[in-house]
Amino acid sequence: MGVTTLCFKYTALPLIGLVFAVWSEELWRQTRDARICRKNLLVAFCGGGLAMVLELGLFLAHDGGSRLWECTVQFNRLYVQSNTFNLAHLWSMTRTFWSNWWILFFLPWAIFLRPVARSGFWLATWLCAVLATSASGYGQYYVPLMPFWALLTAVGIRQLAAWLAEWPATAGRWMGGLVTVLVLILLLRPDVRWLTCTRERFVQVKMDGFPFAASPIVARRVAELSGPDDFVYVAGSEPQILCYANRFSPTRFITAYALMIPTAVTGQYQREAMSELVQHPPKLVVYTLIGNSWLRQKRTPPEFMNFLDEWLEKNYVLVGGYVPAIMDGGWVEPLPANQMAYANLLLFQRKPQP
Numbered sequence: 001m002g003v004t005t006l007c008f009k010y011t012a013l014p015l016i017g018l019v020f021a022v023w024s025e026e027l028w029r030q031t032r033d034a035r036i037c038r039k040n041l042l043v044a045f046c047g048g049g050l051a052m053v054l055e056l057g058l059f060l061a062h063d064g065g066s067r068l069w070e071c072t073v074q075f076n077r078l079y080v081q082s083n084t085f086n087l088a089h090l091w092s093m094t095r096t097f098w099s100n101w102w103i104l105f106f107l108p109w110a111i112f113l114r115p116v117a118r119s120g121f122w123l124a125t126w127l128c129a130v131l132a133t134s135a136s137g138y139g140q141y142y143v144p145l146m147p148f149w150a151l152l153t154a155v156g157i158r159q160l161a162a163w164l165a166e167w168p169a170t171a172g173r174w175m176g177g178l179v180t181v182l183v184l185i186l187l188l189r190p191d192v193r194w195l196t197c198t199r200e201r202f203v204q205v206k207m208d209g210f211p212f213a214a215s216p217i218v219a220r221r222v223a224e225l226s227g228p229d230d231f232v233y234v235a236g237s238e239p240q241i242l243c244y245a246n247r248f249s250p251t252r253f254i255t256a257y258a259l260m261i262p263t264a265v266t267g268q269y270q271r272e273a274m275s276e277l278v279q280h281p282p283k284l285v286v287y288t289l290i291g292n293s294w295l296r297q298k299r300t301p302p303e304f305m306n307f308l309d310e311w312l313e314k315n316y317v318l319v320g321g322y323v324p325a326i327m328d329g330g331w332v333e334p335l336p337a338n339q340m341a342y343a344n345l346l347l348f349q350r351k352p353q354p
Contacts, residue, residue: 018124
């Protein structure tokens with residue numbers, strides 16, 4: 001399970017390392033037998049190695065793992081060094097957590113009221129989960145933090161309830177349950193409106209600025225205008241459209257972030273994407289007009305965007321677009337010029353070849 005998690009997201013390494021270290025230490029403390037410890041460690045490493053071969057075997061057989069190494073190690077090393085990861089982002093996320101769930105900043109410390117076995121372990125897992133966020137500016141990097149924060153909070157609630165139960169007053173018997181209910185109310189309060197609204201309303205309001213509602217509609221039109229063997233390029237970072245339409249991209253860059261985030265390889269990636277689009281021109285191009293989907297920055301090399309605009313104007317014709325402000329689906333075909341500024345997705349079709 002640890003190897004599977006690591007292959008899925010390398011940032012889980014601090015958590016996996018801590019769990020493995022604690023397991024090894026407890027195995028030795030319980031057995032005091034070096035032979036048993038070696039045997040268990042050998043089984044663990046063999047199981048991890050087998051899982052890695054099964055999960056990465058396709059990449060290893062394809063090119064010896066060189067492309068996998070480039071994407072997961074070399075690029076991510078440069079990615080972490082970009083301005084997407086820094087302490088300012090961590091502080092910003094911490095303020096967001098505080099404004100919504102301030103109670104979580106206090107309850108974990110209740111573990112020190114009545115320290116018990118493994119209190120240090122729960123605190124250490126939380127600290128490793130904070131480290132695993134890499135101080136990212138993106139909220140999804142903080143998802144692994146939440147279960148460990150919840151576990152640490154649960155231990156704090158349990159210790160606080162046990163401490164209150166020692167009160168001489170009879171109220172101590174139900175104070176633990178009362179604390180739990182109050183904590184749940186405080187945690188759910190900021191999100192009640194989202195828990196009770198429809199998914200359409202959630203996407204419209206909470207996910208404003210992302211083309212989630214538009215993607216299935218645009219993908220349906222993409223499937224109608226193309227065949228299973230036709231390439232479709234999504235100019236932006238909306239690969240879900242390819243999934244909905246069941247189409248393939250002519251380039252491996254199904255998101256634009258690697259082409260936009262200034263790193264030592266951004267220019268190389270841009271040239272690769274331009275070359276692949278010229279060599280394998282897609283029948284359709286979905287152009288995203290949303291800034292979050294491009295993530296262009298001041299130091300982003302402009303060559304790819306300049307190429308894309310000229311390439312589309314020369315070789316493609318506008319089919320239609322998705323305009324969120326328009327009711328009844330939002331899809332407009334043909335799209336008048338005066339409505340293009342209000343669209344978030346545009347669909348282009350390749351001109352007939354002479």
